[in-house]
Amino acid sequence: MLSCKEATELISQGMDRRLSLAERMGLRLHLLICRGCRATDKHLVFLRQASSAWRQHHDLTSTQQGDSK
Numbered sequence: 001m002l003s004c005k006e007a008t009e010l011i012s013q014g015m016d017r018r019l020s021l022a023e024r025m026g027l028r029l030h031l032l033i034c035r036g037c038r039a040t041d042k043h044l045v046f047l048r049q050a051s052s053a054w055r056q057h058h059d060l061t062s063t064q065q066g067d068s069k
Contacts, residue, residue, distance in 0.1 A: 002030040007037045011044055 002010070007030040010023055019027065031038050 002026050004030075004034060004037055007031070007034065008040055011037070011041050015044065015048060 007027055010019060010027045013019065014023075014027070031041065
């Protein structure tokens with residue numbers, strides 16, 4: 001069984017690379033029983049999406065301001 005620290009590391013790594021089958025299965029099992037790590041997973045997904053949306057908005061705003069100069 002994964003510890004919460006190991007699960008959190010896999011959640012984070014899974015956003016940047018494809019986890020192995022063993023890693024995915026261990027993480028799924030841990031997430032089934034650990035409410036805290038499920039919440040951490042949701043929070044990290046939200047932060048990644050919010051960061052991406054902000055970056056897209058910032059890039060669009062910068063492009064529009066550059067066009068008006």
